[in-house]
Amino acid sequence: MIVVTGATGTVGSKVVVGLRERGRSVRALVRAGSEGPAEWDEAVERVAADFADPASLDAALAGADTVYLLVAVHPEMAQHEKNVIDAAVRTGRRPRIVLHAAAGIEYRPEGVRFIGAHIAGLDHLKDSGLPWTVLGPNGFYQNFLGTAPTVRAGHLAVPGGDGAVSYVDARDVAAAAVEVLATEGHEGAVYTLTGPAALTHGELAAQLATVAGHPVAYTALTPEVALEGLLGMGWERWRAEGMVELYGLYAAGRASAVSSDVEKLTGRPPRTFAEFAAEHAEAFRA
Numbered sequence: 012m013i014v015v016t017g018a019t020g021t022v023g024s025k026v027v028v029g030l031r032e033r034g035r036s037v038r039a040l041v042r043a044g045s046e047g048p049a050e051w052d053e054a055v056e057r058v059a060a061d062f063a064d065p066a067s068l069d070a071a072l073a074g075a076d077t078v079y080l081l082v083a084v085h086p087e088m089a090q091h092e093k094n095v096i097d098a099a100v101r102t103g104r105r106p107r108i109v110l111h112a113a114a115g116i117e118y119r120p121e122g123v124r125f126i127g128a129h130i131a132g133l134d135h136l137k138d139s140g141l142p143w144t145v146l147g148p149n150g151f152y153q154n155f156l157g158t159a160p161t162v163r164a165g166h167l168a169v170p171g172g173d174g175a176v177s178y179v180d181a182r183d184v185a186a187a188a189v190e191v192l193a194t195e196g197h198e199g200a201v202y203t204l205t206g207p208a209a210l211t212h213g214e215l216a217a218q219l220a221t222v223a224g225h226p227v228a229y230t231a232l233t234p235e236v237a238l239e240g241l242l243g244m245g246w247e248r249w250r251a252e253g254m255v256e257l258y259g260l261y262a263a264g265r266a267s268a269v270s271s272d273v274e275k276l277t278g279r280p281p282r283t284f285a286e287f288a289a290e291h292a293e294a295f296r297a
Contacts, residue, residue, distance in 0.1 A: 012074050013192055014106075016040045016062075016095060017081030021153055021181045022111065022188065024048045026079060027055055029189035040071050062091035068098035075102060077192055080132075081111035084125060086249045092132030096139050107142045107198070109191055114149040114177075114203050114266060123256045124249075144197040148184045148204040149177050149266055150257075152287040155219070159294045162219050168230040170237040170255060171212040172262030177205035177269045178215075180282040187276040203270040206281050218285050222292040234259060 013030055017023040018039035028050055030037045036056075041047050043059040060071040062082055072078065078099055082091040092110070099106050112129035119130055136143050158167055184204050191197050210218075216229035232240070234255045241251035260266055273281040288295065 012036050012038055013077045013079065014038045014040065014072055014075040015079045015081075016060075017079075017083060017111070019045060019047055020081065020083070021151065022148075022185045023079070023081050024050070025182060025185035026188045026192070027051055029185060030192060031055060033189065033193050035193055038071065038075070062094055063087065065094055065098060068094055069101060072098045072102055072106070075099065075104065075106040077107045077109065079109050079111065079188060079192055084250060084253070088125075089128035089131040092128070093135045096132070096136050096141070099141060100139050105141055107144070108136055108139075109144045109146060109188065109197075110136060111188070112145050112147050114147045114205060114268070114270075115260075116145065116147050117201050120260060120265065123260050124253045125257060126260075142198045144191055144199070145201040146184070146188055146191065146204060147201060148181075149179050149206070150261070151181045151184070152178050152206070152282070152284055153181045154178075155215070155288075156291060156294055162223055162227055162295045163297045165225060165227055166230060167212060167216040167219065167227055168232050169212060170232040170234050170258040170262060172231050173211055173213070174262045174264040175209035175211045175214075175267040176261045177209040177267060178284060179204050179206045179273070180287055183273050183277065183281045187273050190276045202272040202276065203268065204273050204281075205268065205270045207269065207283055209267040209269055210284060215284060218288050219295055221285070222288045223295040223297070225297060231262075 013035055015027050018027050027037055027039050038056040040060045041057050058071045060067040080095050082088050113126045116129050187204055213229045216227045220227040238255050
């Protein structure tokens with residue numbers, strides 16, 4: 012039995028589908044009252060669980076052989092990861108844990124709370140004695156769909172400076188995760204999942220302009236202006252500050268490494284940003 016946490020999200024929902032396509036037994040953790048995406052087949056076992064409720068996690072992980080550990084961005088996300096790990100230990104079965112973390116986690120960068128939470132989770136996982144694997148994806152192409160309104164108006168404004176980032180398609184992350192979950196031989200491995208190239212946000216704006224059919228100017232926001240903008244959009248302060256921290260990492264060029272791990276795991280090259288942008292051209296056209 013493979014248990015998938017974060018099963019209704021951008022990556023997790025596709026992991027569930029990919030595992031079922033391989034004929035694997037899947038238990039998907041969902042919120043109470045949720046049936047999950049319509050694309051799931053009836054064989055997916057849906058179990059309501061709460062990362063902050065150890066009893067619900069004990070029930071959800073009972074009988075698990077492998078666990079895909081993916082938690083949402085949250086002020087308690089480090090504790091949420093630890094809670095799942097502790098529940099896995101309590102099963103007594105020593106299930107393999109595949110931790111969905113972030114690119115560069117092995118270098119333990121400081122000053123980015125999202126990555127810091129994953130570092131704490133990984134340390135706890137190693138201390139647990141359970142077999143483990145880490146998937147470290149870079150930022151997702153899909154996040155740019157959130158910029159579509161401003162791109163349609165001719166602007167891409169983020170606090171990314173001049174740093175290049177090897178963004179990756181979430182579908183490639185899910186495909187890599189399915190391969191790791193469905194096969195053996197990955198214990199102790201850290202896979203970094205990136206796209207095929209590192210691009211500056213100016214270069215990304217140019218590629219968006221190609222599909223939008225009009226110029227798109229990149230503006231490198233200061234962290235202060237970016238934070239003010241996110242708060243003005245209704246973001247919670249903790250999450251907004253964390254996003255600005257992450258873009259600081261990008262601006263410093265510390266997310267530019269390109270890895271071959273997607274192709275190594277899936278047998279095909281990762282999608283390019285240009286392919287992604289063309290696929291979603293209608294979202295970016297005025």
